[in-house]
Amino acid sequence: MIAGLLLVITSSPLQAACPPLLDLRVRTLASEESVHLCERYAGKVLLVVNTASKCAFTDQYAGLEKLYDRYRERGLVVLGFPSNDFLGQEPGTEKQIQEFCRLTYGVEFPMFEKTRVKAPDAHPFYESLARETGKRPRWNFHKYLISRDGRAVGSFGSTVAPTDKELIQTIEAEIAKPAPTR
Template identity: 60%
Template sequence: MAASTASSEDVVRPAACGEALAFTTHTLVDKKQVNLCETYGGQVVLIVNTASKCAFTPQYEGLETMYRKYRARGFVVLGFPSADFANQEYKGEKQIQEFCRLTYGVQFPMFEKTRVAEHQAGPMYRKLAQLSGQYPQWNFHKYLIDRNGKLVGSFASGIPPEDPKLVNAIEALL
């Protein structure tokens, strides 16, 4: 494996919850290790590869609105910043965090910068692509995971958080 594909994501027991959440990763800036199965198993999860300097960056607002609207019902958005597409993410993770909070009021969990593009994806994004048949083609691709940790939907970057297709899919799982 080339150094550019290295990731701090580790695979955890897939039997503990569905394959889509069978990973550990680290939070943005403070680098706390998070076992996605233990922390988010039993919830409806939307995993999104994000970027701060992209035409789709305003989707942060819709993602945060969705998170606040549904979190009491067991829904969470997980943001994974990535610079894979046109290097549209800040280099520093503290800068990413400040941008997200100050510009869009992001409170949903954000994780360390992650490689998501097909030829350099980290383990979690390789698994999500294997399960869905689709790697992200750009920033703000969304993977929807049910309460059992099973991937149930993949939504391209051009589908905003408020799109009825995505909203209906989430509401059906809550």
């Protein structure tokens, strides 16, 4: 009983420190490995993007990779979530998606399992993002920005390119803020 109580006491602060938005596990693309978003990305600024390989906006992969490369040392992580929700523009298997992203665009930012982003069947992560921002993805390459303390602080539609001035200014403002202490 003492060991059980000790476990609760020692694990509670970590759980309390995890922002609810990031308190979930997602599977990495084309793998069996799953990651807990809070454990892996605590204190980082996250740009969450629903992606597709056969879309007019697919070239945004290149810009997203440039953003990731430019700002990752300062705390930005781009998270890609392939989705087939919009006109079936992500029909491939996860392995095909992974190969396409790496070979065509040199994508190194983390990519995750093929995900439903459209209501009513949206993944809980996307439901939470929509609830916090008041905006749902209306197409592929919708972007959500999550602050270092795990709050959704921005929502950018598909037509907002990764090089967009407002998006970059918002990212720079967020990465300039110190990471919260746990």
